[in-house]
Amino acid sequence: MSLQNSNTQAQRPSHPNPACGSIIDAQGREIEITEDMIRKACEDLEKSRVELAKKA
Incomplete structure (x- = not known):
């Protein structure tokens, strides 16, 4: 079994202050x-x- 190198990077949120969900x-x-x-x-x-x- 061999490990493959991947060029994928974690996607960064489009907003600098993300909470959770969309x-x-x-x-x-x-x-x-x-x-x-x-x-x-x-x-x-x-x-x-x-x-x-x-108003009440």
Whole structure:
């Protein structure tokens, strides 16, 4: 049994701050979910909850 050398390198994420997972957009492209995306979603959710609480 022999080991073969491979020129394949680990693929680097397209975004410097990847989280885990991906989503598929309307055009069928795979988009990595990043930490920044998660932070923004959490901030937007928190903001909407605060606005709802003010209305109540």
